[in-house]
Amino acid sequence: MYRKKISIQTNCGLHFFKELLNGKWKLMLIYYISQGFQRPGELQKKIHNGDRRVLDKQLAELVQHGFLEKRVYNTKVPKVEYMLTPLGNDLVPLIIVMEKWGEAHREELEQGLKNDPKFVNVF
Template identity: 85%
Template sequence: MYKKKTPIQINCGLHFFKELLNGKWKLMLIYYVSQGFHRPSELQQKIQNGDRRVLDKQLGELVNHGFLEKQVYNTKMPKVEYKLTPLGNDLVPLIIVMEKWGEEHREDLEKGLKNDPKFTDVL
């Protein structure tokens, strides 16, 4: 099992936030579950460039950390749905504010992306 080389910092709320919600798709997964997309296939359709294995891993981490709840239906064709816990639900307004901030500053953020060699194929 993978063990981090640097110790986890938990001496302030921002460190907790970063450690538990650091992941390429985690905030988007929480947001889309809040918008009514509960099944893994629905989430995959919303995040089309997200690898299914990565999405499943991050969904599992969000369940383990208490942001999502996983419901498994024991039917002929097994069915899985995710729903927000109170902790996850409490995070949604913050995600919406961050999304709005990103839209309001899109022009400046795009300039920053153009100057970063990692993102030359994005814009």
């Protein structure tokens, strides 16, 4: 198992936020689950460019860190559903505010991406 060389700083809530929710799809997964998309297949359809392995790994991390609960139904065809915990539910309003901020500043953000060589093929 991978161990970080630099220890996690715990002197600031922002450090906890960054450490536990840093991941390409984590905030989107929480948001979509809050909107009623609970099965892994449904989530992959919503995040169509997300690799299934990455989505599964990030879902597992969100469960491990207490943002989600995973229910496994013992049926002939195994069925899995994810639900928000109170901690995950508490995060949804913040995600919505960040999404609105992103939309309100779309032009400036797109311009910033155009100037960044890592995002050459995005536009």
